[in-house]
Amino acid sequence: MSELTLTVMRLGFLAVLWLFVIVAVQVIRSDLFGTRVTQRGSRRGADQRSQQQQRQQGAPPPQRQQGGGRQRRGAPTKLVVSEGTLTGTTVALQGQTITLGRAHDSTIVLDDDYASSRHARIYPDRDGQWIVEDLGSTNGTYLDRTRLTTPTPIPLGAPIRIGKTVIELRK
Amino acid sequence: MSVVTNTTTIGAIDAPSRRNTELMLLGFAVAIPVFAYINVGLALDGELPAGVLGYGLGLGLLAGVAHLVVRRFAKYADPLLLPLATLLNGLGLVLIWRLDQSPRLLARSDFSPQATNQLMYSALGIALFVGVLLVLKDHRILQRFTYISMAASIVLLLLPLVPGLGMPIFGAKIWIRVGGFSIQPGEFAKIIIAVFFSGYLMVKRDALALASRRFMGLYLPRGRDLGPIITIWAMSLLILVFENDLGTSLLFFGMFVVMLYVATERTSWIVMGLLMSVAGAVVVSQFASHVQSRVAAWLDPFDCLETAEPGTNMAFACDQMTQVLMSFGAGGTLGTGWGQGNSDLIQFAANSDFIFATVGEELGLAGVMAFLLLYGLIIERGVRTALAARDPFGKLLAIGLSGAFALQVFVVAGGVMGLIPLTGMTMPFLAAGGSSVIANWALIGILIRISDTARRPAPAPAPSPDAEMTQVVRP
Numbered sequence: 014m015s016e017l018t019l020t021v022m023r024l025g026f027l028a029v030l031w032l033f034v035i036v037a038v039q040v041i042r043s044d045l046f047g048t049r050v051t052q053r054g055s056r057r058g059a060d061q062r063s064q065q066q067q068r069q070q071g072a073p074p075p076q077r078q079q080g081g082g083r084q085r086r087g088a089p090t091k092l093v094v095s096e097g098t099l100t101g102t103t104v105a106l107q108g109q110t111i112t113l114g115r116a117h118d119s120t121i122v123l124d125d126d127y128a129s130s131r132h133a134r135i136y137p138d139r140d141g142q143w144i145v146e147d148l149g150s151t152n153g154t155y156l157d158r159t160r161l162t163t164p165t166p167i168p169l170g171a172p173i174r175i176g177k178t179v180i181e182l183r184k
Numbered sequence: 185m186s187v188v189t190n191t192t193t194i195g196a197i198d199a200p201s202r203r204n205t206e207l208m209l210l211g212f213a214v215a216i217p218v219f220a221y222i223n224v225g226l227a228l229d230g231e232l233p234a235g236v237l238g239y240g241l242g243l244g245l246l247a248g249v250a251h252l253v254v255r256r257f258a259k260y261a262d263p264l265l266l267p268l269a270t271l272l273n274g275l276g277l278v279l280i281w282r283l284d285q286s287p288r289l290l291a292r293s294d295f296s297p298q299a300t301n302q303l304m305y306s307a308l309g310i311a312l313f314v315g316v317l318l319v320l321k322d323h324r325i326l327q328r329f330t331y332i333s334m335a336a337s338i339v340l341l342l343l344p345l346v347p348g349l350g351m352p353i354f355g356a357k358i359w360i361r362v363g364g365f366s367i368q369p370g371e372f373a374k375i376i377i378a379v380f381f382s383g384y385l386m387v388k389r390d391a392l393a394l395a396s397r398r399f400m401g402l403y404l405p406r407g408r409d410l411g412p413i414i415t416i417w418a419m420s421l422l423i424l425v426f427e428n429d430l431g432t433s434l435l436f437f438g439m440f441v442v443m444l445y446v447a448t449e450r451t452s453w454i455v456m457g458l459l460m461s462v463a464g465a466v467v468v469s470q471f472a473s474h475v476q477s478r479v480a481a482w483l484d485p486f487d488c489l490e491t492a493e494p495g496t497n498m499a500f501a502c503d504q505m506t507q508v509l510m511s512f513g514a515g516g517t518l519g520t521g522w523g524q525g526n527s528d529l530i531q532f533a534a535n536s537d538f539i540f541a542t543v544g545e546e547l548g549l550a551g552v553m554a555f556l557l558l559y560g561l562i563i564e565r566g567v568r569t570a571l572a573a574r575d576p577f578g579k580l581l582a583i584g585l586s587g588a589f590a591l592q593v594f595v596v597a598g599g600v601m602g603l604i605p606l607t608g609m610t611m612p613f614l615a616a617g618g619s620s621v622i623a624n625w626a627l628i629g630i631l632i633r634i635s636d637t638a639r640r641p642a643p644a645p646a647p648s649p650d651a652e653m654t655q656v657v658r659p
Contacts, residue, residue, distance in 0.1 A: 022223050023521035027547060029219060030554045033212055033271065037264055037561055040205055044263070115654075126655045151654040 089182035097178030127176030202263035209267035217274030227523035258636035276614035286528035305618035309625030316629030330383030337377040340369035368619035382580035393448035431607030482605040511541040519548030572638040
């Protein structure tokens, strides 16, 4: 066996051995999963960040396509609870979906016997118009006096009633 | 109430099982030893070694079986542990086969080719690995055997002292002979005693951590809590004195100190542990001639080779050490290449205790570093498993097993390289010797079982008060 072949094999083996080590370290790197913390920060940054978040998640839910930056003038900026145990609570509208219900993971957790676990959700459509949708609740969601059957755009200031709680969107 | 002003979203990502990654790495881990095997054959005889197909298929088959069992019975286990262990085992087989080809070693009366045996032991090891995964559905079952495992490990440790059963080799009484096979019970005791430590510390950790007095910045535990550590210390010293086995006693004591520290978070245990082990080592080195020769060979092997009387234990130990250091030196940065070194000059135990010298000579510093990193990665995955484990027993067991593995690598590699006095222990997975390979496969099996439990996605949360019936509005 020629000297050259042996040298090539010697160096080749070391290269392959180190390649394995590097691949193994890469596997560890891609293995760092668990909880992911996303800072949402100010409203202005929310647009970019929500897009980054969508890229990370791969398949973004459609209602997240709209970012805060594309909000039209005169669009609501906050959701206010005007009646019920949570009266006075406000949620900033930043293009995220707001879920309402008794479930602990809801955005607004309702302490209300007449609300369902997952009662309703409020989300922006592509144009930035906020939509309220009943999620098959027991007692229904009311916009003004009408019980919702389909996702409905929310006019500014219109009361949405869920059990004993009333919320509305404000500027 | 999760309302409104919080600006942080915490979301869990689904845990992937990573089994395909493991399969890819396993393929890699089988290919590298086959490449090394071909390399040795080409360097020694200038032709492909005859056994390359059988050897490659054998290793591949073992790895494949292990992978399928992991895929079926430990779906979420860590993807790196199995490939890393397979790679080290495969490379160990090549190293042993390479030393089998050495005419110098074959001429010795006490040497016999080990590669075939080692392949058989590896198969047994993988069988035990599979057995662990099949039988041990949940590592918390081991918790029930806390005190039984204490008794079992003490019995295992004392077995080599039983007349007729024990078999002293080169001053160390750590083997027993059963039906033609020599077994090193200490290797198995290592795993079993980790079970005892985890079970014991899980119960006693609060007493050990909290009920203590502060003295000169150190937390001193109460006497009754100090009992067990004194017992273990005395036990490891007894092993040292009666069996001349520096390595195992260091391993046991070190593992206990590591686990105490992890369980109680008290630095004082480490300080006390170090002081006690130094005191023990100094006392023993004054009396045991076996240890004295090792220390002399460690301090200045070249000088001691000249001054020691030929034929004595001392001269023998020093000669070995000089050969080992020469091996590492001859290897340089990139090594001489597979099959082209002279590490067989080490003669006795070249393929077991001193196998790392062959790595140093033929693969050089680059190869030694890669090997140490492979060991480091196994240990890292073990510690990661401990961090991720949800139950305290699993945490302690994982940290104990990976700590024992780490200590063993440190003690052997450090001894061979002259960092610490040499102790007769085996490099996990590399060295020739059935007990070591089999026990380490079992250790990897337990780690894989714990990591499977730790990485398995948490079960759906129990129905909360949310799930109460919604009252219906009666119109």
